[in-house]
Amino acid sequence: MDHQHPNVAILTDWIGPFQKTVLKTLQETLHAAGVSTTTYVGRELHHPHPVYATSNHIYQMVQPQGHQGVFVLTSTLGNHSTDEELRAFLQPFRHLPVVGFGRALPGVVTVQASNSRGMQDLMEHLIVLQGHRKFVFMQGVEGNPDSSERENIFRAVLQDHGVVFREDHCLNGDFYPPTARHAMLQFLKDGQRDFDCVVCANDDMAVAVMGVLQEHGLQVPQDVAVVGFDDVESGQSAPSPLTTVRQPVAEMGRVAARLLLDMMQGLPGADVQVPSRLVIRESCGNRTLPEIPLEDLQELDPQGELFAAFLQQLNGIQNAFLPFWKQTLQTVDSAVQLERFQNLLLGWSETSACLPADQQQKALKLGLQASQLVSERIVRLETRQTVGQLRQVRHLSHVGTSMGAHDTLEGLLSELKHSLPSIGLQHFMLALYDQFGRQPGNRVKVQLSSGGVGQEGEVLEACDLLPGVLLRDGASLNWQVHPIYVNDEHYGCFMMVEPPDWGGDEELLRYLVTRSIHHMVRTQELIRHSEELEHLVQERTCQLEEANRELRKSLLMDGLTRVYNRTAFDDYLQRTWKEHQRSGQSLALIMCDVDFFKKYNDACGHLAGDQCLRSIAQALFQAAYRPGDMVARYGGEEFVVVLPETTAEGARRVAERIQATVAALKLSHPASEVSEHITLSMGVKSQVPRPGEDALQLVHQADQGLYQSKRQQRNHITVL
Structure with a gap:
């Protein structure tokens, strides 16, 4: 490593919980060795949806000579790719040490979780201990190696035990919850009820299946057992916590980092398989205590100090164990890890069985006290995580609203420079192409930079941007690089360093930055068009007047939903309020909010979220159809309807008409807590x-009614 600050390129399709876990341990290990990272965030290669191809131009910006190694998430990045396609993608890095993660690839050193051990243990548990015989299998992406291997083991164990599997019970969920939900709905719609266990190739699909079963009156695990693979947080917190196979993702990240460091030193690398492990919870119908893995006992208390303190307190030494135990738990920041400490207590209980009866009683009491401390720590962690996420969502929502209000690049840049530090970002940079279009520009301009990295106003060749500018000032930081694009139009890149324990949503932030730039570009295009027309005013007056009217109308319309925006609403409400003060007639207002919209975005993606908002806006427009009625987007997923000369009863009828019109759309919401x-x-x-009186009083009262509707049960109308 001849560079002062060696850097590893990370190629990933997303920054989700799985990727975050991998990257955290990978980067911690690399950082300890003085190696920084640059994470290029595109999308899955060769994805069937064409819009994803636009984001994948970010991978073409990677300059191999700027890195000393490459880490690639072959399992997720190559979901829709053959081995040959993946190898062709990695060809530019053939002279660098390359480590793949999750999916074996000929010629590439790979760290994998062994599907076989965990999947075989899972099937043996379901068949031998739980007695299940009538199975449904939910596949992942067709042709995906992980999905294929898990299915092959599933079939092999069934065959070994003489269990017949019906091929019409094999469903395709594509590793995607909405697809798995649809497949299970269709399966039940066809009258299929002759099954007692659903085995899913990942946890996300399993959680979706559990929701469908519950909707059809089937209880998990009383009527049907459901199991998954991966051990993600959503499965752990399901109504019936999910039995699954845990991939040792964190350990795999550390192993991959050590492999990469060795290869960067010139040492040979070889594939590594880390065994997966069965995690037994309620969803499989478990009726026996799980066997405590020996690894848990050794890893969590390698020197036996905790157990020694446990025995000391049993022998009468006060406070020998519980304070030490509590202090140890304070260092753990993962609910999954804390669950393993519960296993540690269970393991000790087996050891305590050989103690005298009086000490067994003491051991039981002490174990319950220690277990209570674990539960309290889990609650605190989950509460802190939830509060932190809500705070970040509120901050990001505020930032997005503020950014979207600027129609000039100067105003937008000023807002970003002010807002991004307020959500915890200290290092960030925005670079835009010299020309926007279907192909990335040849040159970029650094429009915004912070933390002493990059120089605002600097113009350089696009090929010199990454990782050159990020590493030029010598700072050893872990950068993320996100493409800025809308549909097939490239704008540039947004780069950031995620602070430790940030808890924010990188994808949401990228989306907000992208939409703000898109709005600014489109507005500037309209303004430039207007200016061009003004030069022709003498000879084309009619055309200019029409263009100006369209321009004013466009500036009052919400760019996404094509109903009026907040500015138009504020102006119309003030004018209508004054008219009604003079006439003495009633003026009504309806505040609307899409229920659980963030969960909808998380489950279905922001593209589907945008389409949902457009459909809702049109439904409102159809329901409030009088000439004086006005529909506007108030902000985010909130809409407002102004109803002149309308009483409370008349407004209620309009609200009920809105509710019926939206219901008729039948827009599926896989994550809603009140409706499908x-x-x-x-x-x-x-x-x-x-x-x-002020018109804001009316807005405030309607907003209070909305708050009551959301607080009561959602999908509700409150008339004040």
């Missing part, structure tokens, strides 16, 4: 404006 389709919560207020 998209629903709205609404607050309704009507009043006669009096002299001296």
Whole structure:
């Protein structure tokens, strides 16, 4: 490693919980060796949806000579790729040490989780201990090696035990919850009820299947057992915690980093398989205590100090164990890891069985106290995580609203420079192409930089940007590089360093930055068009007046939903309020909010979220159809309807019409807690404006009604 600050390129398709876990341990190990990383975040290669191809131009910007090694998530990046396609993709890095993760690839050193051990233990448990015989299998992506291997082991164990598997019980979920949900719905719709266990190739699909079964009156595990693979957080917190196979992702990240460091030193590398492990919870119908893995006992208390303290307190030494135990738990920041400490206590209980009866009683009491401390720590962690996520969502929502209000690049850059540090980012950079279009530009300009990296206003060749500018100032930081694009139009790159324990949503932030730039570019295009027309005013007056009218209308329209925006609403409400003060008639307002919209975005993606908002806007427009009625997007997933000369009862009828129109759309919502389709919560207020009163009073009252609807049960109308 001749460079002062050696750097490893990380190629990934996403920054989700799985990727974060991998990257955290990988980067910690590399950082300890003085190696930084640059993470290029595109999408899956060769994805059937063409829009993903636009984001994957980010991989073409990677300059191999700027890195000393490459780490690639072959398992997720290559979901839709053959081995030959993946190897062709990695060809530019053939002279560098390359380590793959999760999917074996000929000619590439790979760290894998062994599907075989965990999957075989899972099937043996279901058949031998739980007695299941009638299985459904939910496949992952067709042709994906992980999905194929898990299915092959599933079939082999069934065959070994003489269990017949019906081929019409093999469903395809594509590793994607909405697809798995649809497949299970269709399976039940066809009248299939002759099964007692659903085995899914990953946990995300398993959670979706559990939801479908519950909707059809089938309880898990009383009526049907459901199991998965991966041990993700959503499975752990399901109503019936999910039995699954845990991939040692964190350990795999450390192994991959050590492999890469060795290869960067010129040492040969070889494939490594880390065994997966069965994790037994309620969803399989477990009726026996799980066997405690010996690894848990050794790894969590390698020197036996905790157990020694446990025995000391049993022998009368006060506070020998519980304070030490509590202090140890304070260093653990993962609910999954804390679950293993519960296993440690169970293992000790087996050891305590040989103690005298009086000490067994003491051991039981002490074990319960220690278990209570574990539970309290889990609750605190989950509460802190939830509160932190909500705080980040609120901050990001505020940042997105602020950014979207700027129509000039200067205003947007100023807002970003102010807002990004407020959400915890200290190192970030925005570089835009010299030309926007279907192909990335040849040159880029550094529009925004912080933390002493890059120089604002600097123009350089696109091929010199990454990782050159990020590493030029010598800082050893772990950068993420996100493409900025909309549909097939490239704008540039947004780069950031994620702070430790940030808890934010990188994808949401990228989306907000992208939408703000897109809005600014489109607005500037309209303004430039207007200016060009003004030069022709004498000879083409009619054309200029029409263009100006369209321009003003466009500036008052929400770019996504094509209903009026917040500015247009504020202006219209003030004018209508004054008119009603003079006439003495009632003015009504309906505030609408899409229920659980963030969960919808998380489950279905932001593209589907955008389409959902467009459909909702059109439904509102159809329901409020009088000439004076106005529909506007208030912000995010909130809409507002202004109803002139309308009483409270009339406004209620309009709200009910809105509710019926939205219900008729039947927009599927896989993550809703109140319905399988998209629903709205609404607050309704009507009043006669009096002299001296402010129109904001009406908005506030309607918003209070909306708050009550959301607080009560959602999918509800509250009239104040």
